[in-house]
Amino acid sequence: MDNKTAFVDVLYDQLKDHLDKSKLNSMIEKPKKESMGDLAFPCFELAKVYRKSPQNIALELTKEMTLPNLFQNVEAVNGYVNVFLNKEEVSSYTIQKALSKKENYGNVNIGNKGVITIDFSSPNIAKPFSMGHLRSTVIGNALARISEKCGYNAIRINHLGDWGTQFGKLIVAYTLWGDEQKVKENPIKELLKLYVRFHEAAEQDEKLNDKGRQWFKKLEDGDERALELWSWFREESLQEFTKIYELLGVNFDSTHGEAFYNDKMDRVIQLLEEKKLLKESDQAKVVEIDDDLPPCLIKKRDGTTLYATRDLAAAIYRQDTYKFVRSLYVVGNEQTLHFKQLFLVLEKMGYKWHKGLKHVAFGMMLKDGKKMSTRKGKVVLLEDVLNDAITLAKNNIVEKNPTLDSKDNVARQVGTGAVIFHDLKNYRLNDIEFSLEDMLRFEGETGPYVQYTHARASSILRKGDYQESNDDVNISDVEAWSIIINLLDFPDAIKRAYEGSDPSQIAKYVLELAKAFNKYYGSVRILDDKEHKQSRLSLVHSVQIVLNEGLRLLGIEAPNEM
RNA sequence: GUCCCAGUAGCUCAGCUGGAUAGAGCAACAGCCUUCUAAGCUGUGGGUCGGGAGUUCGAAUCUCUCCUGGGACGCCA
Numbered sequence: 001m002d003n004k005t006a007f008v009d010v011l012y013d014q015l016k017d018h019l020d021k022s023k024l025n026s027m028i029e030k031p032k033k034e035s036m037g038d039l040a041f042p043c044f045e046l047a048k049v050y051r052k053s054p055q056n057i058a059l060e061l062t063k064e065m066t067l068p069n070l071f072q073n074v075e076a077v078n079g080y081v082n083v084f085l086n087k088e089e090v091s092s093y094t095i096q097k098a099l100s101k102k103e104n105y106g107n108v109n110i111g112n113k114g115v116i117t118i119d120f121s122s123p124n125i126a127k128p129f130s131m132g133h134l135r136s137t138v139i140g141n142a143l144a145r146i147s148e149k150c151g152y153n154a155i156r157i158n159h160l161g162d163w164g165t166q167f168g169k170l171i172v173a174y175t176l177w178g179d180e181q182k183v184k185e186n187p188i189k190e191l192l193k194l195y196v197r198f199h200e201a202a203e204q205d206e207k208l209n210d211k212g213r214q215w216f217k218k219l220e221d222g223d224e225r226a227l228e229l230w231s232w233f234r235e236e237s238l239q240e241f242t243k244i245y246e247l248l249g250v251n252f253d254s255t256h257g258e259a260f261y262n263d264k265m266d267r268v269i270q271l272l273e274e275k276k277l278l279k280e281s282d283q284a285k286v287v288e289i290d291d292d293l294p295p296c297l298i299k300k301r302d303g304t305t306l307y308a309t310r311d312l313a314a315a316i317y318r319q320d321t322y323k324f325v326r327s328l329y330v331v332g333n334e335q336t337l338h339f340k341q342l343f344l345v346l347e348k349m350g351y352k353w354h355k356g357l358k359h360v361a362f363g364m365m366l367k368d369g370k371k372m373s374t375r376k377g378k379v380v381l382l383e384d385v386l387n388d389a390i391t392l393a394k395n396n397i398v399e400k401n402p403t404l405d406s407k408d409n410v411a412r413q414v415g416t417g418a419v420i421f422h423d424l425k426n427y428r429l430n431d432i433e434f435s436l437e438d439m440l441r442f443e444g445e446t447g448p449y450v451q452y453t454h455a456r457a458s459s460i461l462r463k464g465d466y467q468e469s470n471d472d473v474n475i476s477d478v479e480a481w482s483i484i485i486n487l488l489d490f491p492d493a494i495k496r497a498y499e500g501s502d503p504s505q506i507a508k509y510v511l512e513l514a515k516a517f518n519k520y521y522g523s524v525r526i527l528d529d530k531e532h533k534q535s536r537l538s539l540v541h542s543v544q545i546v547l548n549e550g551l552r553l554l555g556i557e558a559p560n561e562m
Numbered sequence: 563g564u565c566c567c568a569g570u571a572g573c574u575c576a577g578c579u580g581g582a583u584a585g586a587g588c589a590a591c592a593g594c595c596u597u598c599u600a601a602g603c604u605g606u607g608g609g610u611c612g613g614g615a616g617u618u619c620g621a622a623u624c625u626c627u628c629c630u631g632g633g634a635c636g637c638c639a
Contacts, residue, residue, distance in 0.1 A: 522603040
């Protein structure tokens with residue numbers, strides 16, 4: 001069985017008078033260094049009970065211990081009881097497990113086929129897909145895949161920002177300065193220019209903002225010309241976004257944006273009124289939330305609705321259509337308050353499913369220590385960054401592997417891999433200072449490093465004419481042990497990533513495994529020794545499988561050659 | 563002003579529910595390709611874990627306080 005439970009059983013034998021199994025289980029830790037063993041039990045807490053020094057307790061425990069086959073050795077060091085796993089047995093068991101389960105290795109069934117909706121990416125129509133939206137897109141995509149790996153049925157929702165006063169402003173700008181031909185040729189960049197120009201002009205002329213609001217009112221009232229322009233901008237934007245999603249390998253089950261909920265908000269307001277939750281305050285309608293939070297604004301003084309109203313309608317709609325057990329919102333850090341309010345309002349409305357809602361926040365993409373601003377045109381376009389990355393990857397390939405087929409495809413995989421990995425490798429709540437240089441780095445702890453390791457493993461399997469077999473795996477290389485430990489840890493890494501909604505757990509995992517493999521590769525000639533070749537290739541194959549699967553969970557492809 | 567998040571090596575960051583001499587990568591320097599992909603491997607140097615106090619056998623980790631940076635705080639999304 002599980003190594004840890006086996007160790008608990010051994011300890012329980014001697015310590016049952018003072019500690020129960022679950023307590024023991026929580027006390028066991030992983031030693032800092034591999035040389036100290038595989039599992040450790042600290043004896044410091046027992047010092048008081050036994051009135052002896054931790055060192056002596058460890059020594060006595062060790063002396064009296066009867067080890068099952070799973071363990072090879074036990075040592076008492078500095079007040080710790082350290083056990084060493086039986087390397088050959090564990091190695092063979094782990095490799096065979098990975099080989100037999102293939103890409104299903106590491107699956108953990110937490111979800112039981114329940115539905116999890118994931119609201120992510122959600123760019124604003126008629127604005128460029130900026131670096132800021134990259135974060136939500138790649139984090140959400142990874143979480144969807146991780147959730148599926150954990151047995152959930154993931155529904156990917158792109159909650160497009162396709163409604164609001166901004167469209168009124170854009171229509172004003174277009175009617176004043178727009179050129180149909182230019183917009184058709186290069187929709188996003190032209191629309192951005194118009195948007196920026198509008199804000200510059202509005203600083204001089206306040207009346208422009210009023211005009212914008214008027215046009216938005218027309219849009220809400222169903223004015224034909226306004227709707228025509230709106231749906232044109234929406235279509236063009238969507239096409240641009242699709243290009244980026246294809247490049248990144250991201251897809252959605254629903255692209256209902258905010259506009260979709262226009263006719264679903266009356267019901268929400270009605271429900272709120274029925275439950276007597278709606279209060280008037282400064283001529284606006286709000287829901288008051290106890291605690292210390294400010295009230296949630298539902299309706300403006302002029303009777304129009306807000307972001308929160310639409311999000312309420314969306315949450316209810318999603319529960320009705322998908323019957324989700326969990327629902328994630330992958331939206332920036334700065335909206336924490338909004339989601340706290342939203343969830344509390346839903347709780348007050350009596351929806352039990354509010355417990356499954358979670359705001360998966362992330363830090364901002366900063367430029368010179370500050371937030372990037374679309375209004376001032378200070379944006380970095382994701383498409384440009386991706387294209388830079390792909391070009392750089394291509395240059396590398398031409399230089400390093402000139403005979404490679406399908407250079408363009410591999411360049412795409414490696415370039416986007418670098419950008420995605422750079423975003424996912426650190427904890428999501430950290431802010432990221434935008435740095436093209438960092439993002440396009442292909443050496444060290446990067447996506448291409450992991451991809452390269454995968455390609456190396458694939459290459460060796462090709463060169464060694466690897467055939468799968470059911471023969472016993474027998475690994476005796478000491479250098480292989482850290483690979484085995486990492487392979488063993490894969491399911492736990494997935495669990496950590498899911499539970500913390502934290503893709504960086506997978507990124508870190510995959511880096512550790514790649515490092516361990518490269519170290520092994522540097523010290524052991526895998527194909528030279530006929531006797532060990534098949535076992536070693538089995539090890540290489542397990543690594544290849546797990547790297548491939550780990551990268552896939554992050555939304556990164558793993559080329560077999562690069 | 564109130565609330566939230568962060569402060570670890572020159573830079574970017576790990577460090578799980580407190581535990582053994584604080585770890586990586588980048589950058590710097592020194593090595594390793596007639597032999598499995600050098601996008602790799604090996605080695606060297608570099609840290610008062612923002613400051614102070616407390617809890618504890620033990621604190622980068624928990625509590626308090628101060629400093630610094632960022633963010634949010636009703637008619638935007």
